[in-house]
Amino acid sequence: MGLSLQTEIAGLKLKNPILSASGCFGYGEEATEFFDINQLGGMVTKSITPLPRTGHPPPKVVETASGMLNAIGLTNVGLDRFIMEKLPFLQKLSCTVIVNIAGSTVNDYTMLAGKISSLEGVDAIEVNISCPNVDSGGLEFGASPAEAAKVIRAVKKASRVPVIPKLSPNVTDIVAVAKAVEDAGADAVSLINTLVGTAIDIQTTRFKLSNRFGGLSGPAVKPVALAMVYKVASAVKIPVIGVGGISSGDDVVEFLMAGAKAVQIGTACFAEPTVFLRVIDELSTYLKKNNYQNVNDIIGAVKDG
Amino acid sequence: MGLSLQTEIAGLKLKNPILSASGCFGYGEEATEFFDINQLGGMVTKSITPLPRTGHPPPKVVETASGMLNAIGLTNVGLDRFIMEKLPFLQKLSCTVIVNIAGSTVNDYTMLAGKISSLEGVDAIEVNISCPNVDSGGLEFGASPAEAAKVIRAVKKASRVPVIPKLSPNVTDIVAVAKAVEDAGADAVSLINTLVGTAIDIQTTRFKLSNRFGGLSGPAVKPVALAMVYKVASAVKIPVIGVGGISSGDDVVEFLMAGAKAVQIGTACFAEPTVFLRVIDELSTYLKKNNYQNVNDIIGAVKDG
Amino acid sequence: MKFSGSVEVSGKTVISRNIFSLDIVSPQIASQASPGQFIQVKIPGINSVLWPRPFSVRKIKDDIVTVSIKKCGKVTGLLYDINRGDRLYVTGPFGNGFILPQMGRSIYLVAGGAGLPPLLFLCESILEKGYSPKLIHFYSGARYVEELFANDELTSLGVHSVVTTDDGSYGIKGLVTEPFANDLTKVHSGKDDLGPVIYGCGPMAMVKKVAEICHGLECYLSLEQLMPCGWGVCNGCAVKIKAGDSDNTEDEKGFRLARVCKEGPVFKASELIWD
């Protein structure tokens, strides 16, 4: 009997549950210098905004203990150049392609969702709601269940493909946000985006990031991500995509047992571009060793310890 | 000219800004097997509850990347035995003694604050509001500005010594909580308590903690703690005590530059009981090298990078 | 005062593919430590792992403290590559250690895996004090031959000694508690006035088995738990044991929390609660 790694998110069949995370994999082209990215379950693009953005000035990255801070600031080519320059490559892929979108107003999101979801080759839209909502005073869309629901309801109306909100961990009650976007029609959720953090250069008495604050990612945040994934997966019916600090097949098994139907890998691919393949391998080995024939058998399997 | 490390929190003169963190230093006695704890700026006791608590059953600790999870569950001797068995030792100390209290109802807190603040040798009370509030359905007191203010207002009335709420980082807006407790009369705030996290044993398919969730501490959380300390210190007038992932004099300098008037060290003393002395030394070295004569000169000194 | 600081590794002995000993120089620990106590060891510069690791004191000679280590995970794997001249960060000694037996009673030492080093230290200590090797029965077990902490050292003591391995790759095949249980039944029916004293150390499942076998006898067991600090401040190692009369706790009556690193690691078998 063969081993099946296939899993399904919002009607999308993934050949395995391993995806690349937004902002850590460009638009996919760079990775082809290392491996055939059709071996992935899927890939998620960098967040696309209506217009191109250069993002924050350097310095915009800091290393921290088992983690890193980034204040890249949504550097991206913007919608038009995405369509002209990046889409043709994505259209040739056989793995699932998820395009991540970000905006400052509900209008930004619906415009992006409408246009991008009608492009051939785009299988789903991931909605980055960790951006400051200019219409409501700069607080993140993802910071309140009501605001999150508002943007997702609008995106859902505009989109022809499944809509996957990406939740911010910087909230008191992520389950409330997840339920709100579920009610608003979300087809799945992915979590977590980065935790807000900072670092100071004590020689210059300055913030190490031009933007003062950045987002913390990497193995340091894994326990936080895993707890949130478990809580959300236990509370909603839509599939959950787990992300945060994953760098091994064993990490993937933890997220799947916590209830994630798929996972994304971000920071870990910086040092090891082929981490995805190693992780798929390690996941298979774990399943075989423990006599599972189907990866779905471990999803949500965790019991009290 | 001598170097001054002296700093002041809510009228308490600390000979230096280095304190032990609650739950990581027992009631102080164990450390005397290693060094004279009067060399510290001060010490904070384990959280005291009205009655003794055995806490959660093992396993209750997990190692994570540059961090650890604990689900100790407020194991402590309870108020009566604290007074009988632990207080006499604390009364002999010349460093500042802060007693941390925790409860499940507002009444628990006021009773504890009333009794403990009238004991000789207790210089201040730190209020752990990261506990589930049984009166309001189990949500943490610290999760909402209004609930936090309610408990602090009551504690403030009951207490004869300065009251220092210890804030939870598991909130959307820690500044709102800090401002609420400032308005409620808090004399200072300390932050952060631990971040909620979990870990799964993939061999047994069980949570690694009997309580499912635990609190993340250690260097992994330092960037998050530092960001919150900076935001709160910029927004309130009362002094801020910084805590989270500190293990070196350079870490202390970062927290002071972010606006903390003192810091606490928790997890780092597990492996190195004398970490406090090393850190005081490293802090002095930094100040001397950079021609500061007074530690207060670097408090809040950070500028944009 | 307990010790906390950087120490030099003055010697290393590789015993098998998995077992090795490190000698460290610490007059302060050497002058205090007794059998059953342990030290906490951290490798400087390995920053992603925060907790030190507990190892029982195996031997003391002048200023040198020896620990014997089984390679079985992250830190022990890295310790295997430590060499003479390298430095480690060490704290200790911690724990209560074993209560030495009164002269003349027959002694049963039952060691599983990493339980051997402290019992060997105990055995050597009482022999040095003039205890008769004839009264000492030493049972030591491991999963397979490469996981045996000592062999020649054991036989050269002149005590009754039985070695088992789970897979039969050395000594008797099976669990160490089996020959021990057999022999103890025989003695039990003997004429020993005060009865035997039993010391057990090893994995939880094994010491539990020893406790069952020794029901009603004088038996001391050393427990293993995760130990974030080792010096009593974190409560991470705490287990429930039977309480004395005066104890009351919020959660339950009749129980009391004991920190394995401080009130233990050695407990009277009769105090322990198995669930």
Add this chain to the structure above:
Amino acid sequence: MKFSGSVEVSGKTVISRNIFSLDIVSPQIASQASPGQFIQVKIPGINSVLWPRPFSVRKIKDDIVTVSIKKCGKVTGLLYDINRGDRLYVTGPFGNGFILPQMGRSIYLVAGGAGLPPLLFLCESILEKGYSPKLIHFYSGARYVEELFANDELTSLGVHSVVTTDDGSYGIKGLVTEPFANDLTKVHSGKDDLGPVIYGCGPMAMVKKVAEICHGLECYLSLEQLMPCGWGVCNGCAVKIKAGDSDNTEDEKGFRLARVCKEGPVFKASELIWD
């Protein structure tokens, strides 16, 4: 295809208290890399540091890629203790590398600190292709003698070479850009038809100075930035450079983002924006 995998260290040369070279075995990198390109290096098992570290290719011989490293922090400190037979995790080669000069033009190479290895590789490569050493002027500076990446290697090339140290502990005392600026003024007034080609590599402050000195001349500068990935996916290394006509960005017009790891590390001096 670029390489990503574990490689063996086949040799190590200690050049001074602070400088050393590592030879690594990687046919895949060796067959592709050109002067100015770099590889990313990670020490397996050092888990608290996530990012790999960029080092320029110094030399290629058969399957062996050599990098020269200055000990100056966490990872380079640990790399100093790496020995022959150890393994590293390596990816690359990355970046655009230097555009080789047309034969016959005079060349100025200006290296500060860790800028030397790639320029030395460039110099050796063009000499091998038959470039006349007489046309090559090599300026290399360091803070003090123990931070010089090469010396004998440099003089044996037969090119005009000037070495400076900030503290005068070797060669001329002062910044490397000073003798370079002096010499260039002389040449400038010379009869060189196409004009000189300048290559600069080193710390930001130094390459900025080179850009000022070379205003209007053909000048290529290699930049240093923090490099979380090295393969173009994180945008952490991106800097603004002057944009072509067709570019528009939300934040500003006339600028364009260039990833130092991908579109660089070598840029035309005239493209760069200093602020």
